[in-house]
Amino acid sequence: MTPKSLSVIAATAALALAATACGSAETGSDDTDAGVDGLTPVNVGVLPITAVAPIYLGVEQGIFEDHGIDLTIETGGGGATTVPRVVSGELDFAFGNVVSLMIAREQGLPLTMVANGMTTTGEADTDYSAIVVPEGSDIESAADLEGATVAIDNLRNIGDTSVRNSVRVAGGDPADIEFIELAFPDMPAALSNGQVDAAWVVEPFLTVALAQGATPVASNFAELHPELSIATYFTSDDLIASDPDTVDAFTEAMNESLQYATDNPDQTEDILTTYTEINPEIIPDLRWPLFPTEIDRDALQTVADLMVQDGIVDSQPDLDTLIR
Known part of the structure; x- marks a missing residue:
């Protein structure tokens, strides 16, 4: 690959995804009050990275509609911005790394993990x-x-x-x-x-x-950890209490989307061009995480132990209340 092509790839990936992160890219209906065709309007916040490809794939394949959900995806910042928006009810669900969610829970914020997001491959040469x-x-x-x-x-x-x-x-x-x-x-x-x-x-x-x-x-x-769940989809305890059916439907749709992404890697690669402007030349070289439907509790316990050891939290996070 020539130096010129490298610079084009780097500039394209950085500028396009930086712009996406600063703005707001939406997938789904603009009608968030009444829903469409009897579907329940739901919005979710994600990061503009490869790891959220399954949720976009789930929308494209009609998986969320099949579960009664009219999904709107908002692309923006990480947990620092999405956690308060979920707590306030501005977002119904969001994608966040497990450490940030453990910290939030220890601080008394009513958040619960409801679906896996991505998991390490466990292999140094292939992990994303x-x-x-x-x-x-x-x-x-x-x-x-x-x-x-x-x-x-x-x-x-x-x-x-x-x-x-x-x-x-x-x-x-x-x-x-x-x-x-x-x-x-x-x-x-x-x-x-x-x-x-x-x-x-x-x-x-x-x-x-x-x-x-x-x-x-x-x-x-x-x-x-070779089976580390790195990030998950989470929601507020208020939504779980007030509308458990929608939470169940989102979890089921998300799990089905994760499985579809696992079973259809070519489509998972192709979906990147629909929510980012990555130069297609770079896509075949990308490393991908795994998309299992289960959140590995043992792996999260390892993370929790490290957080206590490093003084990030004062006490062991309660995984029984953090994972639904």
């Missing part, structure tokens, strides 16, 4: 997440990240928790890392220009960074 360093870096392993500046998308979430674990497992001191918040689309450039020593990157930006010469030094999710 990695800690990478720029070409020519002296950092050769996660242990060398001790004292380094590492980019993550948000503090106190699955990123810094899993990076610390990789450093600890490799024999380094995870307390001596400077984490800097950067949006995923900005990370490949931050690596190239020396703004950070390393970055935790997910797809499609992992492929962009690797194409620009970045080197993976750790597979942070796979090293944390």
Whole structure:
């Protein structure tokens, strides 16, 4: 691949998805008051990343309609913005990483996980997440990240928790890392220009960074747990209490969409072009997470233990109340 094509791919992925993250892309009906053809209007907030492909696929295949739901998808920020919107009822459901949801629950926010979002492949060479360093870096392993500046998308979430674990497992001191918040689309450039020593990157930006010469030094999710549920779809306890039938219908539709994505990988790749403007050249090179329908409780317990160890939470999260 030529330097020109690499720059086109990087620019296309970064600019298009950054624009998507700042704006609002919707799928579904604009009529959120009355529904369509007797369907229940439901809105869900997601991130503009490959991992949410199953929900878009579920809309395209009519799965949510089959379960009586007229789904509107809103693309925007991560848990920092979606958690309060779900709590307030502005969003019915949202996609969020498991650490942020455990923190929210410990803070007394009435949130519950209702469907899996994505799971690590458990394999360093195939997982959709990695800690990478720029070409020519002296950092050769996660242990060398001790004292380094590492980019993550948000503090106190699955990123810094899993990076610390990789450093600890490799024999380094995870307390001596400077984490800097950067949006995923900005990370490949931050690596190239020396703004950070390393970055935790997910797809499609992992492929962009690797194409620009970045080197993976750790597979942070796979090293944390081979069956780690990284993110889930969640809702408010108020909605569960007031409209359990809609919550059940969403969960069933989401599980069916996850299974459909698993069974139809080509269609899962193709759906990316409908909610992002990623250059199609990059799609065959992307690494994908797995989309099982079950949330692995043992894996989440491992994460919870690390959160207590790192002082992110004061006490063990109650997974029995967090997972429906």
